[in-house]
Amino acid sequence: RRTEALTRAAAPAVTTGGVPIEVGANIGSVEDARAAAANGADLAGLVRTEFLFLDRDEAPTVDEQVAVYRAIAEALGGRRITLRTLDAGSDKPLRYLPPPAEANPFLGVRGLRHSLAHPAMFAEQLTAIVRVARETPVSVMFPMVTTADELRAARAMLAEAGDAPGLQVGMMVEVPAAALRAAEFVPYVDFFSIGTNDLTQYTLAAERGNAALLSLTSGLDPAVAQLIDHVGRAAGDRVLVAVCGELAGDEAAVPKLLASGVRELSVAPGLVPLVKQAVRAA
Numbered sequence: 456r457r458t459e460a461l462t463r464a465a466a467p468a469v470t471t472g473g474v475p476i477e478v479g480a481n482i483g484s485v486e487d488a489r490a491a492a493a494n495g496a497d498l499a500g501l502v503r504t505e506f507l508f509l510d511r512d513e514a515p516t517v518d519e520q521v522a523v524y525r526a527i528a529e530a531l532g533g534r535r536i537t538l539r540t541l542d543a544g545s546d547k548p549l550r551y552l553p554p555p556a557e558a559n560p561f562l563g564v565r566g567l568r569h570s571l572a573h574p575a576m577f578a579e580q581l582t583a584i585v586r587v588a589r590e591t592p593v594s595v596m597f598p599m600v601t602t603a604d605e606l607r608a609a610r611a612m613l614a615e616a617g618d619a620p621g622l623q624v625g626m627m628v629e630v631p632a633a634a635l636r637a638a639e640f641v642p643y644v645d646f647f648s649i650g651t652n653d654l655t656q657y658t659l660a661a662e663r664g665n666a667a668l669l670s671l672t673s674g675l676d677p678a679v680a681q682l683i684d685h686v687g688r689a690a691g692d693r694v695l696v697a698v699c700g701e702l703a704g705d706e707a708a709v710p711k712l713l714a715s716g717v718r719e720l721s722v723a724p725g726l727v728p729l730v731k732q733a734v735r736a737a
């Protein structure tokens with residue numbers, strides 16, 4: 456029975472209309488990668504690389520990063536891993552790069568802004584990612600992209616780090632400006648990954664995690680739905696659209712996301728089987 460359940464979990468998720476949807480897992484440790492594999496994840500749709508950089512006195516070396524990214528890929532049996540570059544900033548500060556005081560850390564130097572402000576550390580992370588991408592299927596994506604200039608700067612640094620055939624390059628869409636201007640980013644990426652946690656907080660001006668604002672930040676808000684729809688239309692057939700925010704794990708939201716053109720969902724490892732079922736019913 457257990458084997459049957461696992462086989463079912465690992466089977467691809469296809470909608471009633473015959474559209475295959477990749478269901479991946481969000482990962483913040485090698486342990487999470489094992490849980491993702493046990494739950495039948497098709498890939499790691501989001502590797503939060505912060506876990507390697509926080510709570511220590513110096514940045515991880517290139518070799519250390521390579522070892523951990525490789526271990527994640529191995530735990531997933533060589534399935535594709537989507538490495539998100541460091542999403543640090545004032546809300547997730549690094550001891551070795553103390554941030555200047557900011558009144559509104561969520562609107563501050565975080566995500567790609569932080570990486571571009573610290574190019575030496577960013578270059579090392581990109582070098583590690585390219586190295587692993589030469590061995591195993593890897594996607595890389597940049598968090599908190601706001602303008603096409605930022606994305607072009609990140610791509611230029613990635614090119615400096617070297618080539619890896621098969622490396623897919625994407626960006627998170629989690630800032631409303633990026634969602635509204637999605638068409639402008641299309642020529643520079645292979646995929647969009649919509650981060651609904653931040654996209655919702657920035658669209659509704661309601662801090663994620665603020666218990667008093669739960670009604671504004673949980674579920675698919677119509678304004679956020681409109682932005683997701685817009686991203687799906689801008690992407691068309693040219694760029695794959697994924698969702699890696701918590702909304703992807705909400706059964707009620709799944710059919711709506713698919714209708715907007717989303718073709719990959721990435722959720723907490725334990726939710727993979729449930730989301731695959733939601734896809735099969737959609």
Ligand code: PEP
Pocket residue numbers: 501503542629649650651652653654699700701
């Ligand atoms: C998001 O913002 O939806 C997301 C997936 O990224 P994080 O939760 O790590 O900010």
Ligand code: MG
Pocket residue numbers: 598629650652653
């Ligand atoms: Mg985010």
